[in-house]
Amino acid sequence: MIPVYQGCLFRLDAHFERLENSLALTRIDNPYTREQWRENMVPLIDNTKDQYIYMQITRGAAEKRDHAFPLGVKPTVFMMCNDIAPFEGKSAGVKAVSLEDNRWGLCNIKAIALLGNILLRQQAVEKDCAEAILVREGYVTEGAASNVFAVVDGVLITPPKNNAILSGITRDVILELAQANRIPYAEDILSLDALKTASEIWLASSTREILPVIELDGELVAGGKVGRLWQAMNGLLQNYKITYAEENTPS
Numbered sequence: 001m002i003p004v005y006q007g008c009l010f011r012l013d014a015h016f017e018r019l020e021n022s023l024a025l026t027r028i029d030n031p032y033t034r035e036q037w038r039e040n041m042v043p044l045i046d047n048t049k050d051q052y053i054y055m056q057i058t059r060g061a062a063e064k065r066d067h068a069f070p071l072g073v074k075p076t077v078f079m080m081c082n083d084i085a086p087f088e089g090k091s092a093g094v095k096a097v098s099l100e101d102n103r104w105g106l107c108n109i110k111a112i113a114l115l116g117n118i119l120l121r122q123q124a125v126e127k128d129c130a131e132a133i134l135v136r137e138g139y140v141t142e143g144a145a146s147n148v149f150a151v152v153d154g155v156l157i158t159p160p161k162n163n164a165i166l167s168g169i170t171r172d173v174i175l176e177l178a179q180a181n182r183i184p185y186a187e188d189i190l191s192l193d194a195l196k197t198a199s200e201i202w203l204a205s206s207t208r209e210i211l212p213v214i215e216l217d218g219e220l221v222a223g224g225k226v227g228r229l230w231q232a233m234n235g236l237l238q239n240y241k242i243t244y245a246e247e248n249t250p251s
C-alpha cells in the first residue's frame, strides 16, 4: 500500500525495495521493472487529493489445485486506488490491547496471507481497541498492522528489524526524522513490562500514520493524554510529507 500525497508516490523506492524483497522470499518472479510499475500506477493517480495505491501480486493462476508451485504460469497483478481518509480520533489517541503473537516465523515478508494478523486485529476490535500490540516470549514485536514505538526514560524505542516484524516504511521515516531532529532513539528489544512503563506509545503505518496509544490493557498511558513527543513527531511527519512531494514531483 503506497500513499500518494499531492500526486506524489510517497517513498516509492522504499516500497519497491520491500516489494522486491517479499517477491524474492516468496519466489514469485517480479513481472515488471520499477519503471514499468510506476507507469502502471500513473493512470490511478489524481493530483487533487491524497490517495493510496494498493496492489497484490500472485504467483499465477494454477490449473490444478496444489501447494507446490504451478509450472509455466504468469504472475497476476491487481492494482487499485482509493482516497486516504484521515483516521478518526487520531489526535485524541486510541486504546490497544497486548496479545500473544502467534503468527508464523517470516513476518518480514509482506504477503496477502494475513490470517494471523486478521484474527489478532479482530480480537482487539472486540475489546473496543484500535490495535493489538503483539508480544512474543515477553517482548513486543509489532502491531497487527503497524509497527510499535514507545518512549521509555526519554528515549524513543522501536523493536529491531528481523523476521518477527514487517519493516514499515513509516517506521523508517520516523527513525530518520528522530535522527535529523536530535530526538534520542534506539532500535532495541522492548519487553511488555517496559512498554507498560512508557510515557508514550505509538503505532505507525502508512494507513494510520502515527497513532498515539492512550490506553494499554485497560490502563491509561501517562494519564491518558497524548504525549508531547507524539505532537512533535506528527508535526515533523506532516511537514516531511509536503517537502517530499515538492522535491519528488517532476516539474
Ligand SMILES: Cc1ncc(COP(=O)(O)O)c(C=O)c1O
Binding pocket: 117, 142, 143, 144, 145, 146, 147, 165, 166, 167, 168, 169, 170, 171, 204, 205, 206, 207
Ligand atoms: C504487520 C504490519 N507491520 C507494520 C506495518 C507498517 O508498514 P508501513 O509503515 O509500510 O505501512 C504494516 C502495514 O501494513 C503491517 O501490516
